[in-house]
Amino acid sequence: MAMAGSTLLSKSRTPTMPMSPYKGTVGTRTDAELAQSLANMSNLSETGIRGSAMGAPVSMGFRSGKHIPQEWHEANYSKYYQSFSDRDNAERLRHESKQLANETEALTQRVQADVTKKLAERMHDINFWKFELNREIEEMIEETDLLCAQKKRLANALDATELPMMIARDNLDCRARRREIDLVGDRVELALNKEVEIISKVQDLLKRTLEQADRQIKLNRGGKHKLTMDWSDKVRDYNIDEKCANLNNNSTEIQYKEGSAKFDASQSTPESWAQFSHDNIVRAEHERLASQALRNLIDQILTDTSNDMREQCNTVNAEFTNRIQEMNDAKTAHENHLQKTVEEIAQMEKNIDFLEQEIKNKEAPMKVAQTRLDHRTHRPNVELCRDPAQFRLVQEVGDVQNSIDRLEQKLADSRASLNDLMATRMSLEQQIALKKNSIFIDRDKCMKFRTRYPSTSRLVGYQ
Structure with a gap:
């Protein structure tokens, strides 16, 4: 059996049928002789199939179906061979089963270890992403x-532009209340109009930038949402694979899952899986870089707009200062001229009084001369002579009358000059009042209101 076992392990031959120890003789007769004797006894042929032996007992007919010893021995040895063959095949199958079991056990352990390793590698990839x-x-x-x-800075800066706009428009409204000649389109008004234009453009720019910031914030949050969903899926995937990696043959929750080994057509490939996260990160980085560029742009916009507004504010303030100084100079000049005009009016009034008195003083000499002439008209006869005295008296009357006429003309001119001086005084007083009103508007209304102009830190949105 030891020899047979070593041969079976080779799986290379079929065992031969063992030779029967029977030699074909029974006693002193051969099988052929014994068969012939039995045939004669039973009247059968050598096969023992038909007929009956003459003179044989009746029971001999029932024995005609018996096998011959050779068949009995062959049948026995056939069974021996079948048993030997079956045992040999069974032994071979036992060895093959044991070897196959060892091989499948090793393969199963190796495959399971490899799967666990692949799960660990997968977990590493998941953890990386x-x-x-x-x-x-x-x-x-x-x-x-x-x-x-x-964005909040932009909103603060936009709110901060309301006060400068209100100040500029209030300045224009206040200066519109200047009267007469002082209602002039001066450099201050030009600067204020430019200030309103600059603030309006700044407001439009800040509004557009606010809208752009809103859009970019939505894009950022959309990108972040996609990243979060991808990250959440990765966390679930990691936990599932970690749970799978921790499963073993002794785990209590393992069971058969019919159809779990089929591939789903909707499953991704490792390349598309990695590409999906890569694309999400690339898109998020793109939005993040766009957001950084927008932040830098907002910084630049706020700095430029605040500088433009403060520069124009300083320009307007300088123009106001120059204009106020100019109106103060004009008012001072008008006051000086008014003072001189008033003094001149007083002198002219005195001059008029003087002329009136001088004209009045000419009445007596005129009366004297005319009385003399009248008396001399009463001279008798030839005594009524045009003597030098007569000529001189006539000349005197003419000279006095001429003096009166000249004095009256001068008096009329003086009175006209006085009227002009009075009108000039009224005009100067009116102009002084206008200048005071204009100075009050520019200095006390406009400039004081402009002291509320927002600071640079507020214009750039920090307050």
């Missing part, structure tokens, strides 16, 4: 917060 996604999510959250802070 999860880390990258989490890093990008944190950077996106930080960037979005910074952009929201910039």
Whole structure:
């Protein structure tokens, strides 16, 4: 049996049928002789199939179906061979089964270990992308917060422009209440109109930038949402694979799952899986870089707009200062001229009184001369002579009358001059009142209101 076992393990031959120890003789007769004797006894042929032996007992007919010893021995040895063959095949199958079991056990353990290793590698890949996604999510959250802070600065800066606009328009409305000649389109008004235009453009720019910031914040949050969903899927995937990696043959929750080994047509490939997260990160980085560029643009816009507004404010203030100084100079000049005009009016009034007195003083000499002439007209006869005295008296009357006429003309001129001086005084007083009103509007109304102009830090949105 030891020899047979070693041969079976080779799986290379079929065992031969063992030789029967029977030699074909029974006693002193051969099988052929014994068969012939039995045939004669039973009247059968050598096969023992038909007929009956003459003179044989009746019971001999029932024995005609018996096999011959050779068949009995062959049948026995056939069974021996079948048993030997079956046992040999069974032994071979036992060895093959044991070897196959060892091989399948080793294969199963190796495959399971390889799957566990693949799961660990997969978990490492998931953890890598999860880390990258989490890093990008944190950077996106930080960037979005910074952009929201910039948006708030924009809103604060836009609100801060309302006061300068109100100041500029109030200045224009106040200066519209200047009267007469002082209602002039001067450099201050030009500067105020330019200030209104600059503030209006700044407001439009800040509004457009606010809208752009809103759009970018939505894009940032959309990108962050995609990253978060991808990260959440990675976390679930990691937990599932971790659970799978921790399963073993002794786990209590393992069971058959029919159809679980089929591939789903909707499943992604490792390349498309990695590309999906890569694309999400790339898109998020693109939005984050766009957000950073927008933040830098907002910084530049706020700095430029605040500088433009403050520069124009300083220009308007300088123009106001120059204009107020100019009106003060004009008012002072008018006051000086008014003072001189008033003094001249007083002198002219005195001059008029003087002329009136001088004209009055000419009445007596005129009366004297005319009386003399009248008396001399009463001279008798030839005594009524045109003597030198007569000529001189006539000349005197003419000279006095001429003096009176000249004095009256001068008096009329003086009175006209006095009227002109009075009109000039009234005009100067009116102009002084206009200048005072204009100075009050520019200095006390406009300039005091302009002291409420927002500071630079407020214009850039920090307050």
